[in-house]
Each structure stands twice: as structure tokens, then as C-alpha cells.
Amino acid sequence: MTQLVRMFVIVFVVSFGLIYLTSYLNDSEGYSGSNTLTIYNWGDYVDPELLDRFEDETGIKVIYQTFDSNEAMMTKIGQGGTTFDVSIPSEYAISKMKEDGLLLKLDHSKLPNLKYIDPRFMNLSFDPDNAYSIPYFWGTVGIVFNPELVGDLTFSSWNDLWDKSLRNQILLLDGAREVMGMGLNSLGYSLNDTEEAHLQEAKAKLLQMTPNVKAIVGDEIKMLLANEEAAVGLVWSGDASEIMDENDKLDYIVPEEGSNLWFDNMVIPKTAKNIEGAHQFINFMLDPEVAAQNAEYVGYSTPNEAALALLPEEIASDERFYPDEELTERLEVYDNLGKRMLAHYNELFLEFKMHKK
Ligand code: N2P
Numbered sequence: 501m502t503q504l505v506r507m508f509v510i511v512f513v514v515s516f517g518l519i520y521l522t523s524y525l526n527d528s529e530g531y532s533g534s535n536t537l538t539i540y541n542w543g544d545y546v547d548p549e550l551l552d553r554f555e556d557e558t559g560i561k562v563i564y565q566t567f568d569s570n571e572a573m574m575t576k577i578g579q580g581g582t583t584f585d586v587s588i589p590s591e592y593a594i595s596k597m598k599e600d601g602l603l604l605k606l607d608h609s610k611l612p613n614l615k616y617i618d619p620r621f622m623n624l625s626f627d628p629d630n631a632y633s634i635p636y637f638w639g640t641v642g643i644v645f646n647p648e649l650v651g652d653l654t655f656s657s658w659n660d661l662w663d664k665s666l667r668n669q670i671l672l673l674d675g676a677r678e679v680m681g682m683g684l685n686s687l688g689y690s691l692n693d694t695e696e697a698h699l700q701e702a703k704a705k706l707l708q709m710t711p712n713v714k715a716i717v718g719d720e721i722k723m724l725l726a727n728e729e730a731a732v733g734l735v736w737s738g739d740a741s742e743i744m745d746e747n748d749k750l751d752y753i754v755p756e757e758g759s760n761l762w763f764d765n766m767v768i769p770k771t772a773k774n775i776e777g778a779h780q781f782i783n784f785m786l787d788p789e790v791a792a793q794n795a796e797y798v799g800y801s802t803p804n805e806a807a808l809a810l811l812p813e814e815i816a817s818d819e820r821f822y823p824d825e826e827l828t829e830r831l832e833v834y835d836n837l838g839k840r841m842l843a844h845y846n847e848l849f850l851e852f853k854m855h856k857k
Contacts (some may be wrong), residue, residue, distance in 0.1 A: 537777040538563045540573065540584040542764070543719045544742075545637075547797035554784050560777050568718045569675055571846060577602055577769045584771050585778040591626040591763045592677070594633050595836035603632045604768045610779035613786035621803035624763065626836070633765035634782050635803035637795070639737035640761055640823065640831060641678050642754040644744070649731035658686035658755045661732065662705075666712040669731040671724055673739070674716050676849035677834050678760065679706065682734060685757050692835040703848045710856050725750065736762075738800030741821050745799065752820050754827060761831035763803075 539551075543566040551562045565584075567573040570593035576582060578600060589597060597603050608614060614634065621635040643655050653663055661670060661682075672679055681691030683702030693699065714730050725733045726746035735743070740752035766785065768778045784790060791807035801821050802808055808816050816822060837845070 534774050534777065535559065536561045536563055537585050537774050537781055538565070538583050539781070540565050540567060540577070540582075540587040540769075542566060542588060543568055544722075545588065545764075545798055545800075547794050549797075550785075550790055550794055553790075554781060557784070558777070558780055560774070560780070562781075571676065571842070574600075574602075577771060580771065582771050583773045584769050585774045586766055586772075586781055587769050588636050588764050588766055589633075590834070591624065591765070592834040592836045592842075594765060594767060595626040596839075596842070597767070597769070598627070598632055599836070602770050604770055604772060604775065605631055606634065606768065606782075607779060610776075611783045611786065613783050613788075616786055616788050616791070616804050616806040618803055618805040618808075621763065624833075626763075626833075627765070630765075633767045634786065636764050636766050636785065637738065637798070637800035638761070638763045638803050639801050639821070640754050641681065641734070641736055641759050642740065642752055643732060644725060644735050644740040644750055644752045645732045646725070646728060646747075646750050648749055649728065655732075655753050656756050658682055658757055660755075661712065661734075662686075662709055663712075666732060668712065668714045670709070670712045671714055671721050671730045671733040672716045673721055673734055673736065674718050676846045678734065678736075679716075679849055679852065680845050681760055681834075682706075685755065685759060688757060691758075691760055691832050692837060694837060694841050699844070699848060703852060706852045707855055710852075713856055716853055716856060722746070736800075737821055738798060741818075742799035754820075754823070754831070756830075758830050758832060761828055761833050763833070 537560050539562060551564060555562055570590050573587060573589060574593055574597060577584060577587065611634065617635050621638060622630055627633045645655050651665060653660065653665055680702060683706040684691050684693050684698065687701060687705060689698045717724065721733055721735060722739050722743050724730060726743045737752065744750050744752065766782045768775060772778055785794065786804065788804060788806035788810055791802050791804040792810040795802040795807060795811060
């Protein structure tokens, strides 16, 4: 054999060896294809230990990415070019994603643990029969405050946030619906109002609040309030519960005019590459022990009846985070206001934010 032929044979054998090895790894413990699961979730919204446990139990490698608003999540999934297998939007976003054809139908036969969900969180108007989404957490929007830093001021109304004594003392969560909702509710309007005059009135009212607003922030709001960097915050209930775990001087109320009641559900976006694994993950998160551990870790309210029974009594009976029906009836769920109106809410919120800077 000439030198040249020998070299060809070697290159040929080595290349085939490599191709074989790659396909062997793909089919076995090598993490790729059906062996990975890409999850797209809110920040601070799962106990990382549970992701490790899911990986150990299933051999599926989890790739985890986060978002900080429904709007950012919908834009990213809508643009394509991603491979998210599971995501966790809120109700109005689920309704919009369904409309835009961004969600896959779920196979309930692969979700036996669905039986643990409290029926009052099933079959809600944004997703009848839960064809596309499975309850994960729920909660309210309200005011967390530090009684030691607010003098004689007490909180029962949204309008308390406009009190002059709160100059530079308020942190707001960075959410268009939440901040606009606060403005609308403070005027006695619905947080689903679409009348232009009311929306402009709400924006003008929010602008009057700017001297009191220290910053509009993401998940760091919890650390800042717990560390007493500000006296008051507009927050989601579960964040309030976490803040109060860190600093028990703080308290949480849902204003009397009303506020938002929200539901975050697990979905399989149409970008999914591992539909089987996505069902496995959703079913895993519905397991009562898993759901209880997750609820204790993130501080949010679980819709899982069996998990709630496993939580310490002081959590399960805390009406600030598990409000009774009388309170929830005063609250409103965000409607899917349609593409144009949602964009308009965003615009008004951005104008308010820019003014703040
Ligand atoms: C968790 C965010 C929860 C979002 N950091 C409430 N919809």
C-alpha cells in the first residue's frame, strides 16, 4: 500500500468512528435531542433543587432560561428561533398565545397528577378544559410596607401611595399591566379598562406619583425591600411573602378598591422539541410533594390541593397569601385586551417609566 492509500484508509476509519460515537452518545447518556428539556420561566420561580431531582429521575438534562414579563416572553416565543419546551405565562398571555397559535395542545393522559389540582383553578375562561395550560401558581398584586419606615401612615387604599410623606420611598415592580392597573384601580376604574380618556387619566395620575417612586425594578425588589432600602413596594403576593420571610417587620395588603388576581400556568409552546419530556416535567411539578417544596421555596400560592395540605399550617392558613372567596371576588383577572390595546398599555407604561428616569 502506498503512503497515500494508507492515509486515506486511516482518515476513512477515523471519520466513521467519530460519526458512530456521536450518534451513540446522542442515543444514550449524551445530552441532546430528546434528552434535553428547555424551560423558559419567570426569574426566581422554581426551587433549583427540583430541577436537579427531575434530571436525576428522568435522565433528561434541563436547560433553564428566565424572563421578567409576559410581554418579553411572548415576543421571544413569537419571534421563533428558540426551542422552549415548557413555559409559564399568566392567564391573559395564555389567551393571547392561543390566539396567535403559539401553544400546543396538552395530552392529559400523560398528566395523571392533574387530579391534585383544586377544581377552582381548573377550567377558567382563558383556557376552558385546560386544553393548553396547567396551573402552577396563583396570587394577587398588592402593597408591601414597612410600618417602622412610614410614620403614622397606614395602608388600605391604592391612593395611600400618593401620600406626600412617601417621597422617594416606593419601589414598583416592572410590569405594564400591574402599574397601569394600579393607576386605573386608584381612580375606581377596571384594570381592564380600554377607554382612552380613562387610560390617559391613569397615566396622568401615575405621573403625579413619580416624586414618591424611588425605582422601577425586577426581581431585586425583594432584596431591596427586605434590606429596608425603601419603605413600600408594589409587588406580587408571593414576592411579598418571600420579603416577609427575610424581614418580618414588613406586612402585605391588597387595597380595598380591588386589585389583580392572576394565574400562572405551565404550557408547551409550539417551539417545543421534546414534547414527551415537557409532559413528564409538567406531571413532575404536579406531584404533591414536589409542588409543596416548590411553594415553600418560592413563596407563591399553590393551586395544588394535595400540596397545600402538606404545607406548614402558618403558610396554608395565611389569608394574605391564600385569600378567601370574599376577597378574591373583589379582584379582577386581566383580560386579553388584544394586540393593539396590550401594546397601548405598554406604551403608556413606557412613557411613565421614561418620565421617571
Ligand atoms: C416570580 C414572578 C411571578 C410572576 N418572580 C407573577 N405572575
